[in-house]
Structures are given as C-alpha cells and as structure tokens.
Amino acid sequence: MKLEIGNFYVKDIVFGDELSFKDGILTINKEDALNFVREDDRITEAELYIAKPGDSIRMTPVKEAIEPRVRTDGEGLFPGYTDDLRQSGNGTLHALKNCSVLVVGRHWGGFQDGLIDMSGPGQKLTHFGELNNIVLVADTNEEFEKHEQQKMNDALRRAGHKLAGYIGKCVKELTPEDTDVYETTPITKRPQEINDLPSVVAVLQPQSQMEAMGYNDLIYGWDMNHYLPTLMSPQEILDGALVSGSFMPCSSKWSTYDFQNFPILRRLMDEDGTYYNFLGVIMANLNVAMDQKERVIQMIVQQATELGADFALVTEEGYGNPDADYVGAIAALETAGIKVVGVANECTGRDGASQPLVTLDEKLVAMVSTGNVSELIELPPMDTVLGELEALGRDGNSGGWDFDENIGPSVREDGSVLMEDNGLFCGDQTVGWSHKTMKDF
Amino acid sequence: MKKAIVYVNQFFGQLGGEDTAGVGPSIHEGQIGPAMAYNQKLDAEVTHTIICGDNYMGTNTEDAVNQILGFLEPLEFDIFVAGPAFNAGRYGVACGTICKAVKEKFGVPVVTSMNQENPGVEMFRKDIIILKGGNIASKMRKDLPAVCKVANLYLNDQPIGPADELNYFPTGHRHQVFVEETAADRFMKMLHARITGEPYTSELIVPKMDRVPVAAPIADLSKANIALLTTGGIVPVDNPDRIQSASATRWGKYDISDMDRLESGVFKTVHAGFDPAAANADPNVIMPVDVMKAMEKEGVYGKLHPYFYSTVGTGTTEKEAARMAKEILPLLQEDHVDGCIMVST
Numbered sequence: 001m002k003l004e005i006g007n008f009y010v011k012d013i014v015f016g017d018e019l020s021f022k023d024g025i026l027t028i029n030k031e032d033a034l035n036f037v038r039e040d041d042r043i044t045e046a047e048l049y050i051a052k053p054g055d056s057i058r059m060t061p062v063k064e065a066i067e068p069r070v071r072t073d074g075e076g077l078f079p080g081y082t083d084d085l086r087q088s089g090n091g092t093l094h095a096l097k098n099c100s101v102l103v104v105g106r107h108w109g110g111f112q113d114g115l116i117d118m119s120g121p122g123q124k125l126t127h128f129g130e131l132n133n134i135v136l137v138a139d140t141n142e143e144f145e146k147h148e149q150q151k152m153n154d155a156l157r158r159a160g161h162k163l164a165g166y167i168g169k170c171v172k173e174l175t176p177e178d179t180d181v182y183e184t185t186p187i188t189k190r191p192q193e194i195n196d197l198p199s200v201v202a203v204l205q206p207q208s209q210m211e212a213m214g215y216n217d218l219i220y221g222w223d224m225n226h227y228l229p230t231l232m233s234p235q236e237i238l239d240g241a242l243v244s245g246s247f248m249p250c251s252s253k254w255s256t257y258d259f260q261n262f263p264i265l266r267r268l269m270d271e272d273g274t275y276y277n278f279l280g281v282i283m284a285n286l287n288v289a290m291d292q293k294e295r296v297i298q299m300i301v302q303q304a305t306e307l308g309a310d311f312a313l314v315t316e317e318g319y320g321n322p323d324a325d326y327v328g329a330i331a332a333l334e335t336a337g338i339k340v341v342g343v344a345n346e347c348t349g350r351d352g353a354s355q356p357l358v359t360l361d362e363k364l365v366a367m368v369s370t371g372n373v374s375e376l377i378e379l380p381p382m383d384t385v386l387g388e389l390e391a392l393g394r395d396g397n398s399g400g401w402d403f404d405e406n407i408g409p410s411v412r413e414d415g416s417v418l419m420e421d422n423g424l425f426c427g428d429q430t431v432g433w434s435h436k437t438m439k440d441f
Numbered sequence: 442m443k444k445a446i447v448y449v450n451q452f453f454g455q456l457g458g459e460d461t462a463g464v465g466p467s468i469h470e471g472q473i474g475p476a477m478a479y480n481q482k483l484d485a486e487v488t489h490t491i492i493c494g495d496n497y498m499g500t501n502t503e504d505a506v507n508q509i510l511g512f513l514e515p516l517e518f519d520i521f522v523a524g525p526a527f528n529a530g531r532y533g534v535a536c537g538t539i540c541k542a543v544k545e546k547f548g549v550p551v552v553t554s555m556n557q558e559n560p561g562v563e564m565f566r567k568d569i570i571i572l573k574g575g576n577i578a579s580k581m582r583k584d585l586p587a588v589c590k591v592a593n594l595y596l597n598d599q600p601i602g603p604a605d606e607l608n609y610f611p612t613g614h615r616h617q618v619f620v621e622e623t624a625a626d627r628f629m630k631m632l633h634a635r636i637t638g639e640p641y642t643s644e645l646i647v648p649k650m651d652r653v654p655v656a657a658p659i660a661d662l663s664k665a666n667i668a669l670l671t672t673g674g675i676v677p678v679d680n681p682d683r684i685q686s687a688s689a690t691r692w693g694k695y696d697i698s699d700m701d702r703l704e705s706g707v708f709k710t711v712h713a714g715f716d717p718a719a720a721n722a723d724p725n726v727i728m729p730v731d732v733m734k735a736m737e738k739e740g741v742y743g744k745l746h747p748y749f750y751s752t753v754g755t756g757t758t759e760k761e762a763a764r765m766a767k768e769i770l771p772l773l774q775e776d777h778v779d780g781c782i783m784v785s786t
Contacts, residue, residue, distance in 0.1 A: 198636045263625040276636055311636060341631045343624055352614035360647045366635055367645040368627045371617040432625030437644050439603035439618045440611035
C-alpha cells in the first residue's frame, strides 16, 4: 500500500476574490465558501473567520477539526461518510499543512465540545492554538438536541468535513513543496531481514461507547459501536478511513485532524524496518458492557498473537470507564508475551490525589502519560470570542460549570475562564502531539 | 525580610543526647544549632529556634504540640522548617508531627527532611513536604540546603516543582507538567528501550499490589467464633484510644459482651471521610452488633467474639493498615476466632 501526501505549508490565510493557494497564502472567497456550507439546509446561520497563532481569539464550543485536503484522483476525502466508499490508503493526497478547518457552534455546546485559545497561556493547551485555522461558526435547525448535553452535532461536523474538502481543492493541480511517502509491503511478502526484526503492532481504541447511533467515531462511515477489532494499514487511517465522533470529554478526543495526522503512527512508519518490523494497526474500539470489553480484548490479543507481534502500542480515546478496555488490553497482551507501551491521559482529580486510571494492573510497566483531565486551568479574557463563551458553563461542557460556591463559575463576567482540562479541544493530544506528562508532587 | 522558625530535637538543640530526650519543648530567640545554617541559606531571617526532646514529643505528643503551637501563636513567621532528621526515627516522627500541626493551624508552608528508612516518611509524606535525606547526621551539609531550596521557593512565591526534580517524597499528588519531547517522541524512546532491553522510566508507576489469597471456607458455621472489625471509626464516645479521624495509625479493641446493640451516645464514629450523622444516630449501621447478636441467638453461627476492633480507613496508608492488621491478628488467633467480618464504609 502506498500513500503519498504532498504538503502545502500555509503561512497565512486571507479572505479574497478567489479560493487559491499561492506562496504560502491561502485565499478564501468567504461568500462562496459560506454558500457551499449553506447547501445543507439544516444550517441556519453561518460565518467564517480566520484564527492564527498569537491572535487574541477564544473559540468555544469547538466541535471538530479537519485538515483541508484533496485527492488528486478526484475521490472524496472521507469514504462512506461524506463520499462514496472507496479503499483508503493508496494514491496521492494534497494537504494544506499547519492549517485546519474548525467547526464552532454559534450558540449551543455540550459535554463533548471544547475550547481553543490562539494566544496567552491557553495557546499551548491545544494543538490548534499553533495552527492557522479557518473557523466556521454556525448554527443549525437540529432543535431535538439544542438543549441536550450530548449532541451529535451532525450538521456542523459534516459541514466541517465538506468545507475541508472544498478548500483543499485549490491545491489539487499544484506542485507540493515536499511529499511524505507512506509505503508498506504486505506482511508475508517482506524480506527475510525485515521479518527477522522484532515486530510491533499498533492497537488503537477509538471512542465508540455511545449506544445510540450518530455519536461515535466512524470507520468507512460505519459506527464503531457495532464493530469488532480489524487489521488495518496505517495509511488507511491517514487517508480518511476514520472520522471523529461527538461523544466524550473533549480533551480526550481524537479529532478527524488527529486521525489524518496521527503522529505516533507516522513515527512508527518512519522508523519501520530500522530496528523493528511494523505489522500494522489492530483497529479496536471502546465499549460499555464488561462482556463487550472482554470480547474485544480477547480478539485484540488473538490477532496480535496470530500476527506474531512482539511489541505493541496501545492507546485509548477516552478516560474513566474506557480505562477498563485500555488497561485490560495492555494486561492481556503482556500476559500473552507481547510487551506494550501504553499512551493515555490520566484522571488524578483537581487535587491530583486520585488513582490515575480507573483500573490498574501491575502489568502496566511502560506508560506514556499525556495529561490530567481534571487539572484546573485559569485563562485570561481574549479580545474576541468565536462561538458563545457562555456555552462553557451553561451547556454541560465536561470541563465547565455554571456554579460553584467555592471557586465560582467557569465563565466570569470579565471574560476570563476557570475550567478543567477536560474541556480543552483535543487538549491531551494522546495521538502524539502532547508536550504534557504527569509528575508526582 | 521574611521570617522563619526552626524546630530541632534536644541533640541538635545542644541540650545533650539521650539523657535529655525527655525534656519538654522550649522556644529561644535567635538561632541554635542547625538554625544558624538555616539563617544563612534561607531567604528569611530565623527569628526563633524551638527545641523539644524526642521522647517527650513521642510520649506526650498532644501536650508538646499544644505547647509549641502556643509559642507560635503570638509570632509572625512565613515558613516553618524542622530537622533534618536523617534516619533518627523518633526525631523524624517528631518533625512530621509538629510540621503537620503547624501547617494545619497557621497555614504556613512547612518543610523537613528524612531518610527513606525513617518511619516518619510513610506517616507524614502525604501531609507535608519531606526532602529525601541522608541516613546519618554527617549528611547535614547536603540535606539542609535541600530543605532551604524548597523553602526558598515558598518564600519567593515560586511553584513547588515535581518530587523527582526537587528530591522530596511524593505527597500522593500527580499533576500535568510540560516537557520538551512530544508524547510520540517519548513513546518511540520507550518502545526502543523495551525492544533493546535498555532501561527506561515509565511515566506512570503502578504500585506493586500485595494480594492476599482468599481464605478457606469455615467448615462448620454453627460452631464458629466470629469477630467484627471495621475501618469505619466506630469507638466509645470518648474515643479512649484517640484514633485519628483520618490517616489513622491507631486502633482500638472494645468489649461488647454485655450488650445486644451499640447504643447511640455510647458509641460514635470518628471517621472524617463521610457524613457521620447516620452512624452517630445508630452505630450499628456500621458495626452491626445488633444483627450479629440476633443471628447468634438464632444459631446461624456459633458465637460472636466479645470484642470488636476498629480504626479509621480514610487516608490511611496501606503500610499503616498492614501494620495495624499485624498487631490485631495475634489477638484474634489467641482468642481462637474462626472468621472475621471486616465492615468497610
């Protein structure tokens, strides 16, 4: 399987007459882009903004992030979701780098939505604080969930995915600055010297714990709640096979942008064949009931064993209940003789005194920690708020509250914010961006 | 200039050795013993030195603590340091005891230092910052500046960094910090180490679990001698064994042979980890003497052991809990107890 990603590095974004990319400047015709967004008649209100590193801009409720891209063969970016099914992972993509399309609710947020700051102490708390962002702020007629804490955000998220494809088209015919090539040989067809190396498998546990459909991560458009572990090529994930969902505290979330760029997977591919043989990805999921968890863990171990894996990455998109899936998978792989390095955030409470994962096992011996979901974060006011700041305290955001007799509300009158790390958009960056670790104090 | 107060024992307070370990607390203006070095290295003036014999602190703890808190009451100070205590067990416990009391009463930062073998470490590391110190007094030249380094962070309103950077015993709190390397970098390094067998440090250390095998079933319940134990803090109302309300190190054994139930007003809970109203109104909701006595009369089991054992579970370290269990076990065995009901809360 061979995937080439041609990179177009975005230095600046401006609104102008024509959608185009030249000398690092991405120009967008705002009205054309908004008219494209409004083709979905569920969208009742839409506006576009630009948010760059250093801008005094706060965004919330952020619902999704997508890297703008185009397939040079004209196929759609997200097969089975926004586009017809196709095999992901082969061919050529052109991607606008250092750039993302963000979708922000005009008014209404929920448990699963997040906050991004483009400057100040909050900038480094999300990966998107460092990117040039095209920000779609919109509202919809999805009245049924307007006041629900758990929102599907279907119209807004789809608008983001489609807009990323719409913008990406401007680099379809251009020559990229450089190109990343991700090529793999089928497992049994690799040369002897590669097959003799210690072998590594990546076990990913995307979020799929919502029993109702429409909230979970999608694989080729299929809800991952109704799904069992499957062997995949890493290129499939980088090429739109996975689409992020709308369920779980936001700092633990893997956005679609994260799937498209999955740093740990790319690092595993970069060094593949040097001192290990990267076998590929066992794409698992996260479940609610114990038998569902156990079934998936059993299948992960069986597939890893059958592949002859010696070592494994295990990482989860979530914390709390899914720690049972995460810790269970690591322990079961170790028991089967497959040595694991785990990557996840922790939940040690605001005072840092709680048990870091819901379950612990002595077999967890090599762990990378990416942050504390309950850490209290204080952020100064920003000049501009895109979306509605009140949503953080009002709409049941996982990191916000409207009242606390001791520490006051999350959203203060002067526009400053006191929140938990939980509410930062993809803040714990478990896919590999994270500069955070956990330390004992 | 900010102000500091130093606590030392009789030896470092230059009162003598073991012969003066029974001397009660005293306060002195200025600096005595290590307080002189503290005065040089702290970003504060050491205004007073407090000296107390280790044995006096150990056996008359409440009185010693109250006296010292009384000394401090009229004084202004920004930090309180004690020790270093090295591996001197009584001195370490004394430093921990007084630091904890001063922190709770006055809300000022407190810092001390002990060797990892000092029993004061496990007793107090969750309450106060204890630097990892040497085992003998000759390590003073290293240990005292380490205390000052942390104390000066407090004095200059700087954040106290992670335990491994400042070399103190973790206080049981984990927080996120920013590092140069990304999670992907750290993952690749750890993977490389696991593949090559090189050493690495996991970012989350899971403590070794001390699993106890499940006991064999009681063969004949109708003849069994059953004892009640609890971590729910049920004690006679005057709490005769002075069991602490949290982070307990003490336990009690109470006679219930002549009662059919625990009466409110006679027994209560001292547990600080839950609302005590229900347990104080009816202590049997935690320590079910009433039900056990009734079942004994019905012949469900042989007999109820005439004593129950009690401590407080909240905040109590596993190590302390294990020690208390080892103290209680021989008594249960001596009395031929066949089975125990451990009532948790």
